[in-house]
Amino acid sequence: MRKVLKYISGKLDDNILRVFVKWLWPQYKRPRHGYMKNYQVLKQYFISQKILRINGSVPWPVDFRSKIVGWESIQKGICSDPGDNPGIYINASGGLKLGNNVNIGQNSILTTTNHYKYDHRKKSHTKGIEIGDNVWIGANVSIVAGSSIGDNVTIGAGCFIRGSIPSNCTVIVGEKSHDIIPKTKDYEWDCTKDELG
Secondary structure, eight states: OHHHHHHHHHHHIIIIIHHHHHHHOTTOOOBSSSSOOHHHHHHHHHIIIIISOTTTTOSSOOOTTOEEEOGGGEEEOTTOOTTOSTTOEEEOTTOEEEOSSEEEOTTOEEESOOEETTEEEEEOSOOOEEEOSSEEEOTTOEEOTTOEEOSSEEEOTTOEEOSEEOSSEEEEEOSSSEEEEEOSSOOOOOGGGSOBO
């Protein structure tokens, strides 16, 4: 009996709830298997985002404790849902480009514009952030306008990122700024080959 109920609930989740999730969040692109079940997505994000309208217009799931400003200026790949973790602040009004499989940790800040240093009422000329494929951004990371991060990068918790970070490396907090450590092998998972939900 337990196997039958599990089978029925799995079919319900994969066929009916998946369609509902895709209708609510058209830019939500995750693997059909191995990630959150559709009922879990609804349980975690539906009330706050679709009923209480916290980040209500964003077309992918965003945690109610996160804030996305200028979501229309975000270009994102699959398996990238900026703001799905708690406490993330993103100001994307200067343009934010995320590759495939980008994870942003709790309490991180991404700001794509800044104030002009000679007149704080104006925006600076430096704009935008670009992040490549297969990037893990740890908790409490700050990334400022004008930064670019390559592919297959891991950024350790608490880092402040300004400028360019090359592909295939790990970034950790160092004594004076941050240390960049080359990776010794390629990234192993290609999310573009999974069947998406």
